[in-house]
Structure formats: C-alpha cells, structure tokens
Amino acid sequence: MSDPQISVRGVSVRFGSHVALHDVDLDVSAGEVAVLLGRSGSGKTTLLRAVAGFTHPSEGRVYLDGRDVTLAPPHARGLGMVVQNYALFPHMRVADNVAFGLQARRRSRREIDETVPHFLEMVGMSAFAQRFPRELSGGQQQRVAIARALAIRPHVLLLDEPLSALDAPLRAEMLEELRGLHAKLPEMSIVYVTHDQTEAISLGHRIVLMRDGRIAAEGSPRSLHDEPPNRYAAEFFGQANLLPAAIEPGDAHGRLVRVCVARQVVRATRTAASPAAGNALLCIRPHDLRAAAGGGHGGDDNRLSGRVHSVRWLGATQRVMLGIDEVSIRVDLPGNVEAPRPGDPLSLSFDPERAVLLADT
Amino acid sequence: MNGLSFSAGSRRWLAALAGMLVLGVFGLPLLMLLLASVAGRWNGVLPSHLTLEHLRGALAGDERLALWHSLATGAAATAFALIQGAWGAIAARRAPARVQRWVDAVFLVPIAIPSVSIGLALLVAFSRPPLLLNGTVSFVILTHVVLITAYAYLNAKAGLARLPPHFEEMAGSLGAPPHMVLVRVTLPLLLPHLLAAAALGFALSMGELGATIMLYPPRWVTAPVEVFALTDRGLIFSGAAVSIVLLACTFAALLLLDRRRPRA
Numbered sequence: 001m002s003d004p005q006i007s008v009r010g011v012s013v014r015f016g017s018h019v020a021l022h023d024v025d026l027d028v029s030a031g032e033v034a035v036l037l038g039r040s041g042s043g044k045t046t047l048l049r050a051v052a053g054f055t056h057p058s059e060g061r062v063y064l065d066g067r068d069v070t071l072a073p074p075h076a077r078g079l080g081m082v083v084q085n086y087a088l089f090p091h092m093r094v095a096d097n098v099a100f101g102l103q104a105r106r107r108s109r110r111e112i113d114e115t116v117p118h119f120l121e122m123v124g125m126s127a128f129a130q131r132f133p134r135e136l137s138g139g140q141q142q143r144v145a146i147a148r149a150l151a152i153r154p155h156v157l158l159l160d161e162p163l164s165a166l167d168a169p170l171r172a173e174m175l176e177e178l179r180g181l182h183a184k185l186p187e188m189s190i191v192y193v194t195h196d197q198t199e200a201i202s203l204g205h206r207i208v209l210m211r212d213g214r215i216a217a218e219g220s221p222r223s224l225h226d227e228p229p230n231r232y233a234a235e236f237f238g239q240a241n242l243l244p245a246a247i248e249p250g251d252a253h254g255r256l257v258r259v260c261v262a263r264q265v266v267r268a269t270r271t272a273a274s275p276a277a278g279n280a281l282l283c284i285r286p287h288d289l290r291a292a293a294g295g296g297h298g299g300d301d302n303r304l305s306g307r308v309h310s311v312r313w314l315g316a317t318q319r320v321m322l323g324i325d326e327v328s329i330r331v332d333l334p335g336n337v338e339a340p341r342p343g344d345p346l347s348l349s350f351d352p353e354r355a356v357l358l359a360d361t
Numbered sequence: 362m363n364g365l366s367f368s369a370g371s372r373r374w375l376a377a378l379a380g381m382l383v384l385g386v387f388g389l390p391l392l393m394l395l396l397a398s399v400a401g402r403w404n405g406v407l408p409s410h411l412t413l414e415h416l417r418g419a420l421a422g423d424e425r426l427a428l429w430h431s432l433a434t435g436a437a438a439t440a441f442a443l444i445q446g447a448w449g450a451i452a453a454r455r456a457p458a459r460v461q462r463w464v465d466a467v468f469l470v471p472i473a474i475p476s477v478s479i480g481l482a483l484l485v486a487f488s489r490p491p492l493l494l495n496g497t498v499s500f501v502i503l504t505h506v507v508l509i510t511a512y513a514y515l516n517a518k519a520g521l522a523r524l525p526p527h528f529e530e531m532a533g534s535l536g537a538p539p540h541m542v543l544v545r546v547t548l549p550l551l552l553p554h555l556l557a558a559a560a561l562g563f564a565l566s567m568g569e570l571g572a573t574i575m576l577y578p579p580r581w582v583t584a585p586v587e588v589f590a591l592t593d594r595g596l597i598f599s600g601a602a603v604s605i606v607l608l609a610c611t612f613a614a615l616l617l618l619d620r621r622r623p624r625a
Contacts, residue, residue: 052530053534074533075538077534081531083530089532089545149535152536
C-alpha cells in the first residue's frame with residue numbers, strides 16, 4: 001500500500017479543560033473517501049479542522065503527503081475545503097469566488113480564465129458565473145463552494161457536513177454529484193464529516209465512527225454494518241438489535257455457534273469482536289429478520305418466537321416491535337404483507353451469518 | 362402570546378404621541394433654525410421680512426471658508442479614525458480577554474470625557490517641544506480623531522463580532538496569506554460597519570465645538586466655531602444660516618456614504 005496522503009498521529013486537542021480529541025490516529029490513502037461519522041460533540045469536526053490547520057493539536061502530529069504540517073497555517077497546506085454554510089464570499093460574484101484560490105496562489109490571468117469556467121462547468125454552474133451568492137439557491141451555492149475548493153486542484157478535499165443545510169431530495173442529488181465528481185478526480189482524497197449514516201454509506205470507502213473524541217470503530221461501510229466491532233458501532237450504525245445472549249457450552253470454536261437468547265437457542269456468527277465464551281450480545285439488524293411460517297421455534301430453522309407489541313406502517317416497510325420474555329426486538333417487515341396485530345404470536349427466522357456476537361461491554 | 366399587544370386604536374394613539382415627541386424634540390428646533398436663517402426680523406411669534414441674504418452670506422467669505430474647513434477636517438479626521446479604530450478592533454480581536462478589555466478602555470475613554478476637557482488635555486500635551494502642535498491645522502484634525510475614533514472602533518468591533526469565522530478560514534484554506542484575507546475578505550465584509558462608523562464620525566466632527574474652540578488656529582475656523590462667533594456677536598440669523606448650510610453639507614455627505622453601503 002502507498003504512503004497515506006493524510007496521516008494523523010496521536011493527535012489530541014484540548015480547549016481549556018475540555019478534551020475534544022483524545023490521541024487519535026488516522027491514515028487516508030490517495031483517492032480514498034474517508035467519512036468521519038458521529039454525533040454532535042464526537043470530535044469529528046475538530047479532527048477535520050486539525051487536518052485543515054484551523055485547530056492546532058495540543059499533542060500529536062499531522063502529515064500531508066509525508067510532510068509534517070502540524071504547525072503550518074491553513075494557507076500553506078494546499079487543501080480544498082467546503083463547509084456546511086458554504087462560506088461563499090458574499091461580496092464576490094460566483095466566478096470571483098472560484099478564482100479566489102487561484103489568485104491567492106498567484107496563478108496567471110490566462111490560467112485563471114481557463115480554470116474557472118472548467119470547474120464551473122464541472123459542477124453545472126457555468127450559467128451563474130456573474131451572479132452573487134445571494135442570488136443562488138442552497139444547492140447552487142454548494143456547487144459553487146465545491147468548484148471553488150476544486151479549482152486549486154487540491155490533493156485532499158475536506159468536506160464538513162456539506163449537505164446538512166439542504167433538503168432531503170437535494171441532498172440525495174448532491175450525494176450522487178459528489179460521487180460523480182470523485183469518479184472524475186480519482187486521485188483526490190476526500191475526508192467527509194457527517195452525522196448522517198446514509199451519506200456515510202453512500203460516499204465512504206471507509207467510515208471512521210467517532211465518539212467522545214475517540215475513534216470508536218472504523219472500516220468499510222459493509223464491514224461496519226455486517227460485523228460491527230463493538231456495541232456502539234452496532235447501535236449507531238443501522239440501529240441493530242442487541243440481545244443479551246449466552247454462548248452455549250461446547251461451542252467455543254468455529255465460526256457458527258449456538259447461543260441462548262431469552263431461553264431460545266439460535267445460531268449466530270462469531271467474529272473477531274466476539275467473546276470466546278459466556279455472555280455476549282447478539283447483534284441482528286431489523287431488516288435481517290423475517291416472519292417465519294408456523295409458530296414454533298428451534299431446530300435448524302434458527303427462529304426466535306415472541307408476541308407482537310406494536311406495529312407501525314412506514315410505507316416500504318412496517319416496523320414491528322416484538323417481545324420475547326423481557327427482551328424487545330425491532331423487526332422491519334415488507335410493507336406490502338399483511339401486518340401482524342399487537343398481541344399476535346410471531347416467529348422470526350434469520351440467517352445465522354447475518355447475526356453476529358459482540359462483547360457485552 | 363408573549364409581549365405587549367395593543368388594540369388598533371391604542372396603536373394609533375401611541376404612534377401619534379411618538380410622532381409629536383419626535384416633532385417636538387427634533388423637528389421644532391430644526392424648523393426654528395430654518396426660519397431664523399431666512400428671517401429679516403423676528404419680533405413676534407413668527408419671523409417677518411423673510412430673506413435669503415443670510416443663506417447667501419453663509420456661502421460666501423469667511424463663512425464659506427469655515428464650511429470648507431469643517432468638511433476638510435471632518436473628512437481627514439474620519440479617515441484617520443477609521444484606519445485607527447478598525448486597526449485597533451482587528452488587532453485586538455484575537456487577543457486574550459484581559460488585553461481586549463484594556464484596548465477597549467483606551468479607545469473608549471474619550472467618550473466618557475467632556476470634549477472641552479479633551480481639548481484642554483491635548484492643548485497641555487502638545488503645546489511645548491518636542492510635541493509642538495499648537496496653532497496648526499493638524500492639531501484640530503488630531504483632536505477630532507481622538508474624539509471620534511471610539512465610534513469607529515466600536516462599529517468595527519461590532520462588525521467583527523458578527524462576522525462568521527468561516528469566511529476568513531475559507532480564504533486561508535484556499536491559500537490566501539493573512540494580508541490577502543484582510544484586504545479581500547475581512548475589510549469588504551466589514552464595509553457596512555465601517556461606512557456606518559464613517560457617517561457617525563463625520564457627523565460628529567462636523568458639529569464638534571467644545572474641543573475645537575480650545576485650540577483652533579485663527580486661519581482654520583470651523584463652521585461650528587463660526588456659528589458660535591456669529592451668535593456671540595448677536596448675529597443670530599447669520600449663525601442660523603451657517604448652521605443650516607452645515608446641516609445640509611453633513612446630510613449630503615451622509616447620503617453619499619449611504620449610497621456606498623452594499624445592499625443585502
């Protein structure tokens with residue numbers, strides 16, 4: 001693997017007595033899209049700002065293309081950046097906004113005259129070059145902000161919640177455009193901050209899940225979804241059911257093991273994050289459960305049976321809350337099947353490969 | 362619902378009351394001044410023998426020169442005060458809170474002191490070598506700068522407080538060095554506040570009398586000093602005419618500044 005384009009080593013950031021980042025390590029390779037995902041206050045924006053140079057680490061180092069830039073000012077880092085409120089200069093026209101970074105780099109008039117239309121065209125804003133930002137919609141402003149960041153041809157593009165000010169349909173459209181842009185500039189690394197897991201899954205090659213100033217989990221969207229390394233990742237990423245379970249004695253080896261959940265024995269998958277024996281959490285996604293034919297349980301059918309507490313129709317799916325003893329499970333059934341009624345018995349079957357065991361911590 | 366709510370009738374009464382107060386406090390003195398500037402005689406309730414002679418006089422001779430002195434002093438003092446006030450506010454904004462409090466105090470002290478006292482203080486300070494400014498035009502301008510810089514500082518500070526940090530950060534991330542961020546981003550975004558400061562400073566300078574009268578050189582009589590001198594000699598109508606022309610000049614300058622203000 002090539003050297004990382006961005007390398008963060010042991011970075012901590014303190015604001016007075018508050019520690020916003022604790023000893024964070026992060027590498028981003030050339031062409032990679034790394035998404036920093038987390039709730040407000042998790043440290044994701046602080047980490048991005050430390051990479052951008054707006055926040056200086058209290059400890060640790062930041063490297064760009066192998067160069068130590070820990071104390072370098074933002075203008076010496078050569079990064080492109082787009083923020084949530086776009087921050088287009090309101091007193092400049094669209095073309096002047098896009099030209100700003102090139103002028104700052106003392107590029108020739110000719111180069112500026114060629115580059116600005118090129119990037120405005122790339123984001124579909126050629127017709128708006130002479131407008132002021134206030135004359136544009138939110139989505140248009142976002143496109144201009146991206147063109148402005150790309151015009152300096154950065155190796156790294158930092159995006160801080162760039163779509164959060166847009167409504168849902170426009171957000172989906174812009175996500176597609178961002179994917180398309182990256183396909184056009186495949187060598188460019190992107191670090192994308194968001195609290196929205198849909199954006200993270202859509203865009204990220206790798207998701208870095210942050211919590212309390214630390215990296216709680218990282219991996220590809222699929223690996224985090226299918227095999228979350230810990231309870232927080234499972235809960236945050238995809239709202240998994242986490243059911244108290246006990247690994248059956250004698251099942252200490254092998255990928256598939258039998259576990260007891262609410263006095264019912266089912267099979268589940270052991271991963272690197274699973275305990276060897278004893279108590280564990282059975283992690284299973286609501287959409288990986290399906291209503292089983294018949295009411296019984298056990299055997300090779302891998303079933304859990306219980307009683308329906310509530311049903312909420314959501315259009316494409318219906319969210320069923322099922323009670324099994326003291327345990328409550330969320331189930332997403334297709335919206336076009338007959339809904340069970342509260343109080344009905346219901347058996348759920350699932351593929352043991354889709355249910356993983358986690359440490360109960 | 363929170364807040365006060367009034368019936369339509371009550372609102373009309375309140376509006377009428379507010380209108381009468383404004384008219385009484387601001388409008389009536391202005392009207393009297395205007396009438397005095399065209400009065401030939403004023404023995405009754407209203408003036409008689411109306412004439413434009415005083416206004417013509419205000420635009421000629423020493424009066425015209427005094428107006429020019431006021432305009433020049435106002436423009437120069439406003440420019441210096443803007444540079445100094447904006448520079449102070451920009452320089453202090455990233456300083457520790459303790460330093461900012463000191464800078465605030467230094468810039469705002471002239472507001473708390475009567476202008477005549479400031480005039481006296483400057484007179485004492487600059488009337489002997491090596492800082493001998495007494496009797497110079499620069500001294501008048503310097504005095505006005507001292508008096509109005511606080512307003513430039515306050516306006517610039519308020520503008521900076523309202524300026525989202527993202528603009529400057531973004532300019533920096535695009536590769537702009539600090540001086541380019543200041544010239545191309547910060548100052549243009551501060552422009553409305555700087556223009557408001559300029560308008561206020563210019564208006565204050567145009568009307569300044571207390572400190573100026575302590576230290577003006579005979580060859581640099583400003584319009585307020587001229588008004589004072591005329592009325593002191595009993596030439597009330599001439600003084601009123603100079604006041605009206607001074608008011609018109611100030612108003613025209615403020616209009617010009619307002620036209621430069623970026624529209625939202």
